[in-house]
Amino acid sequence: MDDDSQPYDEDDLLVRARQGDLSAFDGLITRHREKIYMQICFMVHNAEDALDLTQETFIRAWKSLARFDGKVPFLAWIRRIATNASIDLCRRRKRRPQTELELGPMRIDAASRTTPSTGEVPGSGLDRAEIRRRIDAALETLSPDHRAIIILREIEELSYEEIALHLGCSQGTVMSRLFHARKKLQTQLTDLHEEF
């Protein structure tokens, strides 16, 4: 979806960026920074880490721009760099207890797909913060690769082909990982949706 405030065609920005034009690359960052940041946020559950990784993603992208052959959309290519960076961080990180929401207090984001209500869900005995904590904890039990696939499929709503492109694996791998990740999450979260 084109942004009216950015008149340049992405292909044009890419061509210029590959020739070393930093202002063109700046345009590319502006186009994709939010999507990349939010994807990384879902993976790493920490806003500061997500910010650092977003920057690292674009720096890596700049360094590898000469190798980008245009066979996949630029966003898919960048998402792959972001996913790899997130998976690397998740693997390096030691598990620590999830005692607080690291993404800060719940905010209703006007751009979000749904507009959840704040506070308690009537009749459930669980507030949204607790539900969110349970979901984050369940996601933490998945391997980074499985977590990436759940986020890309269930939240970002990418197709299997797109996910395979992002992760640099086959579609079969995507589907089998999705199966196992869903089974694991279902087991841990069944009681939550039975509350409703």
Next chain:
Amino acid sequence: MKRSVLFAVILGAFLLGTFPARAAGDRIWTALVLGTNEKPPAEVPEKLENYAPALRKIFGYNSFYLLGQKKRDLVKGNEAWLMPTKEFFLGVDCLAREKTYYKLRIELYRRENLLVTTEAKLARDAPLYIRGPLWGGGQLIFLLVVR
């Protein structure tokens, strides 16, 4: 000059050494077949000709259609994904390679749902037939053959 000759000898030996091993590489072929009963029976697709007698005998259908097929190299320790169609696909993990067979772990998926998992010894040209779900008026059959 002497160095060039030495280089040529080494390169030649390398190529000779690898060629027989490359020629012996096996592949696994999978096909998704639809079995039905029709009057008159439909012509058997060329790629299923070798398997039609067994298919008729095992499943009792007189007509077969090839809905999709895929082949991959079989390499010990490697996982191969065979997607004869977008709806159904197989994950084949080569666990061992013996003199007369491959030991494989095979997973049959329908989209992201795992239907069946099996460990099997597959000899070359001795197929594994998997009776799948009924589709419309026919039967889905998966064929796996090491060639």
Next chain:
Amino acid sequence: MKNSDDLQWNPTRQLLREHLVVSPPEHPDFINSQVLAAIRREAALASVVPAKPTWSLGRLLWPGFATLAAAVLLSVFLLPRDFAGRGSGAFISQVLTAQAMDPKTSVTSFQVPDEGGVVLWIDGADYIPATHRVQ
């Protein structure tokens, strides 16, 4: 057509979509400024320190030959040879273990006597209507 596994997953999917919400970055331009600053820093460093070639072609030549020789030895002595040639039908396939994931489904196996093949017979799998694409 949704199968039973999809129907089971839907509530969990709804839960994830409803609760996994992330706000966009508060100061998005900060990302741009940090990235561009880092790129400029690295470019400045690269221009100050000239790259020194540590290996010339001559120096690489003999290690290259040695690697090739090692590859020859490995391929001649370690790579497997032909997969014991024999006629088709001389050996049989077998199912060792089989498991269906859906409790409604069962799976059995039996040999095909004439050609050495084997059958895995799945019972109870969901029926797929003709209107549903399987290709």
